[in-house]
Amino acid sequence: MSCISPLTLSSQFLVSSPKKNRTIVGPCRVGPRMSLDQQRPSSSNPVTVLTKLLWGPSLPPGLLISTVRTAWNSTWQLMMSQLAPSDSSGNYTRPASKFPLQNNPTGTKLHLYVGLPCPWAHRTLIVRALKGLEDAVPVSIASPGEDGSWEFKEIPNSRRDKDIVVPGRDGVNGCKNLKEVYGVRKGGYSGRASVPMLWDVEKKEVVCNESYDIIHLLNSGMNGLSRNPGLDLEPPELKAKIEEWNQIIYPNVNNGVYRCGFAQSQEAYDSAVNGLFSAMEKIDDHLGASRYLCGDTLTLADVCLFTTLIRFDLVYNVLFKCTKKKLIEYPNLHAYMRDIYQIPKVAETCNFTAIMDGYYKILFPLNPGGIRPVMPSASAHESLSKPHNRESLSSVDTFLHV
Numbered sequence: 001m002s003c004i005s006p007l008t009l010s011s012q013f014l015v016s017s018p019k020k021n022r023t024i025v026g027p028c029r030v031g032p033r034m035s036l037d038q039q040r041p042s043s044s045n046p047v048t049v050l051t052k053l054l055w056g057p058s059l060p061p062g063l064l065i066s067t068v069r070t071a072w073n074s075t076w077q078l079m080m081s082q083l084a085p086s087d088s089s090g091n092y093t094r095p096a097s098k099f100p101l102q103n104n105p106t107g108t109k110l111h112l113y114v115g116l117p118c119p120w121a122h123r124t125l126i127v128r129a130l131k132g133l134e135d136a137v138p139v140s141i142a143s144p145g146e147d148g149s150w151e152f153k154e155i156p157n158s159r160r161d162k163d164i165v166v167p168g169r170d171g172v173n174g175c176k177n178l179k180e181v182y183g184v185r186k187g188g189y190s191g192r193a194s195v196p197m198l199w200d201v202e203k204k205e206v207v208c209n210e211s212y213d214i215i216h217l218l219n220s221g222m223n224g225l226s227r228n229p230g231l232d233l234e235p236p237e238l239k240a241k242i243e244e245w246n247q248i249i250y251p252n253v254n255n256g257v258y259r260c261g262f263a264q265s266q267e268a269y270d271s272a273v274n275g276l277f278s279a280m281e282k283i284d285d286h287l288g289a290s291r292y293l294c295g296d297t298l299t300l301a302d303v304c305l306f307t308t309l310i311r312f313d314l315v316y317n318v319l320f321k322c323t324k325k326k327l328i329e330y331p332n333l334h335a336y337m338r339d340i341y342q343i344p345k346v347a348e349t350c351n352f353t354a355i356m357d358g359y360y361k362i363l364f365p366l367n368p369g370g371i372r373p374v375m376p377s378a379s380a381h382e383s384l385s386k387p388h389n390r391e392s393l394s395s396v397d398t399f400l401h402v
């Protein structure tokens, strides 16, 4: 991929030095040619060697750009069609989960597999923590490998941070990666090895890999094992409201940011970004008078919204081109996010370094250079810990602290 790196420099910063006949970088004059010696990485890569043989020490920029653009466009289309399936208009279409929850598992040991960058997996970590199910449902935390698969490995130095979750080994099957874990099930499995995934330890079977089903189960199907059975994030009287918000938030916000980032045509992007920001405006308005989405108490709908919001300025605003506004520009949404972040045990589930690495380093087709931007200071723990002043919007203390 080194052949595309020169395109990241604007041609007006590439200047030819007459003495040495080499290109130097600086905001001075526009040079006619880009020197291959100055390209990064190493000039010994095969593409550089071949172009040197064909054109000598420098290459006409017009030719370089048009060749690389054609090659990159076809490679990008190919990669995107495999990584982010789309319809004929370029709209990203998320594949359905292969293992929806069939029946509530009873009397069996469960194990949860997650990855920290993933917003869908993050939902399950939050509900597990709020319900006090950490002992009943142990977790193995995978990290993204170079090829985008989920791997189990200790990340050097990460053990030092005791306040947040960190990736590690597979604590139940001892597998090297998640694909291997899915393969342990009877009959094997060759589809997408996605997180979150709930595993039946005794039957060695996938119980479910659909996040909403998993949080539903953790909330209400395991109260016998929960240290906080009194907390109900889906009370019967709020079910209809929760469902109403989910119908807005899932397509436009949770999946909406992916529809922006993975759009493969301008039209697809425009439609996704308009849907996303209309929903954000609507939610921000609503939260001006309501502490949580469905009133005074936190529900599953809030958990689902939170895991997208916490990634918004860190990742989606930049990498997925969700640029109309930053989250910090929405006063109600931002304070609401801080309110949820400050609920005991929630901050521990948010590993910002893992989130940023997971997106910027691994979503290669969207960020070929792999450079991770600096973390916005407003998204750091210190800023998120500032007062949210939303207590007066509700009269109930939702949390039976565990």
Ligand SMILES: N[C@@H](CCC(=O)N[C@@H](CS)C(=O)NCC(=O)O)C(=O)O
Pocket: 096, 097, 117, 118, 119, 120, 121, 192, 193, 194, 195, 196, 209, 210, 211, 212
């Ligand atoms: N609908 C699923 C989506 C899960 C999902 O897409 N997970 C991604 C990480 S954010 C994944 O593991 N992808 C791996 C793959 O597709 O191979 C859910 O809500 O659980």
